Amino acid sequence: MDIPYTVKNRPDTGLYNGKLGVWLFLASEVMLFGGLFSAYIFLRTGVDDWPTGTEYLDVPLATLNTLFLISSSVTMVMSWASLKLNDFKKYKLYTLITLLFAFGFLVIKYFEYSAKFAHNPPYLPSTNNFLGIYFTMTGLHVLHIIGGILVIGYFYGPGSKMWNSDPERFTNRIEIVGLYWHFVDLVWIFLFPVLYLL
């Protein structure tokens, strides 16, 4: 039995099912990260003295990571546009670049976390509330990056076979993977100034 509305839009929603499903998932993600932003405001406004990010964090590395993520976002949307233009080779190229930027983000994050743990005394989530919320929010974000890499990696590798059998459905899949990836970028756009710069 075929799954309905994977390519054609449903008459009632005007969307194919996968797209509405991902938007609803992203709505729940807004609430997940929203809860943590709310906790951050609660912790920060509850004390007279709150450290600036520069006291503990590496702003140049985080700036580089921001550039990596926005670059990966543009290559992600370019990979979808390539499929719309029936250019599968370019799709593969842009997807590969997206994955490289995503891995680059993780490598930089690894160096950032390592520097915190290697500090004497170590900077741990238990050290103070600032580091507690920093590790919680960036850790959750890193998990989202890893999830994105797994899904994008699948559609770069074995999942890309669908292009030969059902190109429209495959293009839609890349569009909704892109929605998730741009959301992960969007969360970082707010995490970066809130944690590192303010």
Next chain:
Amino acid sequence: MSELTPEEVKHHIKTYVLVFIALAFLTIVTVGISYLDLGHVGGIILALIVASIKGTLVACYFMHLLDEKVTIYWTLIATVVAFLILIFVPLSAMLDHARI
């Protein structure tokens, strides 16, 4: 997103490049603002305004929100309302604290 002709897709690609340049520029602006002496509240407000502009660019162009269906808009309106309640809960606690 509705069906696009190859010409429309090519036009979109040009927009994506422009949005990318704007995002990179605004990232540098965000870092620059943190070095300015704007006062505590001024710095926070300006940094969040720049972050909101960047977020809007990503949502409108990369996530194609400008061309989306009404169903998505209603979903997002409900999300934004719930998100604002979540954000204002700690602020209301802060106001209570100030009253005491």
